[in-house]
Amino acid sequence: MDFGDISYLRHGTLRQRAAYAALMACGVLAILSRYKPVLAGTIPLDIDIEGSDLDVICEVYQHGEFREVLESAFGRFLDFSLVDEQVQGLPTTICRFTFDGFPVEIFGQALPVERQNAYLHMVVEYELLCLHQAAREAIRALKRLGYKTEPAFAKHFGLLGDPYRVLLEMAKASLTREKLTTEEDIETQRHHRG
Numbered sequence: 001m002d003f004g005d006i007s008y009l010r011h012g013t014l015r016q017r018a019a020y021a022a023l024m025a026c027g028v029l030a031i032l033s034r035y036k037p038v039l040a041g042t043i044p045l046d047i048d049i050e051g052s053d054l055d056v057i058c059e060v061y062q063h064g065e066f067r068e069v070l071e072s073a074f075g076r077f078l079d080f081s082l083v084d085e086q087v088q089g090l091p092t093t094i095c096r097f098t099f100d101g102f103p104v105e106i107f108g109q110a111l112p113v114e115r116q117n118a119y120l121h122m123v124v125e126y127e128l129l130c131l132h133q134a135a136r137e138a139i140r141a142l143k144r145l146g147y148k149t150e151p152a153f154a155k156h157f158g159l160l161g162d163p164y165r166v167l168l169e170m171a172k173a174s175l176t177r178e179k180l181t182t183e184e185d186i187e188t189q190r191h192h193r194g
Contacts, residue, residue, distance in 0.1 A: 038058075041149070048140075049143045052103075057118050059108075079103075082094070124170045125153055
């Protein structure tokens with residue numbers, strides 16, 4: 001799954017198609033293209049519930065410049081807010097607003113998006129859902145009861161410990177396996193060519 005290209009939303013559920021239209025209409029991905037934006041969270045996974053937001057994660061090192069871009073582009077939208085804080089010890093800018101009925105959260109952190117927790121969680125959650133399609137409705141039901149996404153996955157799949165940490169460890173193990181498999185494939189191809 002290429003989460004960097006949101007065109008898959010155009011052919012998804014009614015809510016995913018609405019999310020695609022909203023993202024295109026407000027221009028968030030185009031405006032933030034230099035920050036390598038990726039839509040993360042529940043909507044790409046089709047486990048969103050009423051009120052789920054559009055989580056856009058970005059790679060940001062110049063937070064002052066990023067804030068200016070956010071204020072200029074989205075400052076006029078309903079419920080606009082902008083804060084700087086430290087998240088996992090890294091400078092982070094968080095922007096929130098509402099557009100076309102969707103709460104939007106833009107999360108800019110001094111880390112490539114593929115290494116940010118939201119992305120890693122989404123990747124492993126996607127893998128779990130691919131293996132257990134029926135889990136989608138159970139996860140939604142837990143979220144409607146007030147569970148956040150990661151605790152809902154942990155409860156449904158019986159994962160012990162801190163759900164955020166456990167899912168991160170699973171994602172890192174999966175990426176390591178993927179890298180090793182790719183390296184083995186490359187080595188096998190070299191061997192056959194030689």
